[in-house]
Amino acid sequence: MAASLGLAHETSYAAYHPPSAPASSYFPPLPPPDLLVADLPPPAAATMADDYFQFGFDGQEMVGAPAPACGGYDCSAPVFANSSSDAAAAVGNGMSLLSYGVDGDGDGRRPMSGPPYGTGGNGGGRPPSSSRIGFRTRSEVDVLDDGFKWRKYGKKTVKSSPNPRNYYRCSAEGCGVKKRVERDSDDPRYVVTTYDGVHNHAALGPGAASYLCQPPPPRGATATATVTPFSPPRSASAPAPLAAAPSWSAACDAWEAQLHAAAAAAHSSESSY
């Protein structure tokens, strides 16, 4: 796909270099690290907060926040957590998070930029009946090589954005996963990708590495490989200060267990596929 041509894109995965983990059926895999941009322009301070976005995923929170060490741009793998405190723990263990939010009621509403779900809170719509995850990537190309083969089946200009929205379906036989890709209406440098469904097969192409939980690289390695813990907003009752969070590997295990459980639950609820 286009991204594999080596054009610049700064995804949230920049900090994690996956060795050889199995492909996730839930997330797109990491783009090869050599495609990642090393020289990020310094962000305007004001854009830090603006870069927050909110996406949901069937009752769980998807968390992420700009990693300051990545220039304030998306520099972390999407991370799931059941609560903001889990998110904080993840952050405390070196996972840079992009934002956190939830669309548990599936109404598609979100406070920040990005597309609504389905036919969406703004214009109606239904609660997502399948797992759905969205994330934003700073990229010059619209379609990232995520290791799966997609067939485009529609393109639509939506009212909420001046940029057209493209619709793709997984080409694998019997796989009903869809994704929507559009440029962020607030910042066209960003591509908003929303995956809908769970792949029932392995990823294919060269991009099919996994970005399941990976340890943060040594600090100070390179500009893009340095992860600085980021503190998401926490409520007063939020427990566990970051410093008290469990070790990274423990958090990683828990995270992956959570991920797999969620994927299994989502998959079983989709047995009608």
Add this chain to the structure above:
DNA sequence: CGCGTTTGACCGGCGC
């Protein structure tokens, strides 16, 4: 010729 993309039409849900 096969496969993928394009694009206008159509459909269904939601708000008014």
Add this chain to the structure above:
DNA sequence: GCGCCGGTCAAACGCG
């Protein structure tokens, strides 16, 4: 009930 809107369909088209 009607109109708006997002999502999908499917025929036409382009490319290798």
